[in-house]
Amino acid sequence: MSTVAILYPGHSAEDEFKQLETLIPDARFPVIHTWEGSTDHDVDALLKLGSPELLTPPAAEARSLGADSAIWACTSGSFVYGWEGCHEQAEWIRSASGAPSSSTSLAFAAAVHELGATRVSIAATYPADVASHFVKFLEHDGITVTALSTYGVPSGEDAGLLGPEWVLDTARAADITGAECLLVPDTALHTLAVLPELEDALGIPVLTANQVTAWQGLKLAGHPTTSDGLGALFRGR
Template identity: 35%
Template sequence: MTSLGFLYPEGTAADDYVRVEQLLGGGIRLHAVRAAPASVDASDPAAAAPDGPGPALTAVPVPPDGERLAPAVEELRLAGAEALVWAGPGFALRQEGAHAQVRALALAAGLPASSTSFAFAHAVRELGAERLAVAPVYGPELTERFARFLTAESGARVVSAPSATGAPAPADGLTALTELARAADVPEATAVLLPGTPLRTAAHLTALEQHLGKPVLTANQVTVWEALRLTDRRVNAPRLGALFTREPLVQMPADRPPPR
């Protein structure tokens, strides 16, 4: 049995993890715990990476630390979690800030750790996608930071990244998700990304890929895949999209553990 831990801020579609666990089949348990996050102003030079201050942003949730993190971590440890992923917009702290955030989380939890932002970058590399379309779920400032983060961490090029206008509309259901993805998709894109952990996408991944004719990566999907990656697990689950149908690059003998 492989147990995976997730910390998420308010607003995340945590019920998506239940659906993903069902689609993964037996042998894997997903434990999602809401953590009351701290908030930082991502335009604060002390919080952002040193590539210059960016446009002012609203407060960005970051994992709680120290004593405030302990109850959530203890709950995940009791559940046997082998890895921990923060389901939050670490990219908003820029590249260096996102790395520091994950290092602090790993140190506090004593577990391999990552975040949804790195999950997207690693998933893009896994698929070999070179040109990305990013659906409009963020305002202009966050959209720009996400695109820059993806380019820096994955090496792919963002060819389309429209910004959301006004308050984001709910995008539950296949029709709404398809419209959201098509708002960004362009012929040259080799994958479409739907960031934003409030989006409930687990039940619609294969349909989205059929509609668009290319791989689709969504926030909760890649977050779970990243936790599996941290534990060296590969799971063939076609209903979770192309990302979950990839074979390991090297087939290891059954009696030999995969390299870390």
């Protein structure tokens, strides 16, 4: 049994990690909440969410659980720190948890490379100014963003209320011309139930936040990363 500690801000789509336990044999994804307030999609607020003051105590809790890996499950609260800052966050968590650590943003970059892709389209819940940081983050790792759609959803709590039809409509509306996969960042968004339908509709792999978070956590824990119903990433190349 592998334990992947999920450091999660606020309350929105954390139930997806319990769902993952039913899809992936011998894996646990205990959620440790890092923040109980609003998770606004605002750069200053996101920098606070990803600070060592808020991440270190829950990472220490992950140590008490005997976690095999620990992941900061917040895309925007990691990419706003930039490429180097994301790695610093992972080190804060690793030091406190005693386990291999990462974040959702780093997981997205790793997942794109796992698929052998270099060109991606993004459909983001965030306002444009927040989403632009994700584009810069990916480009730092040699990933070309062919198109970016933004929807100005004010907070993670608001994103958590969006249903599967919103996710499907947003993905279908994305400009995927020249893209090898579509990225749908935001761990507050429920996407797991529609992953197969998304990929069938678009004809290319789709990477979503909680999916890549779990995948990266499993890899760091040395656990198999294959499962039915979780898209091309979990089928391997």
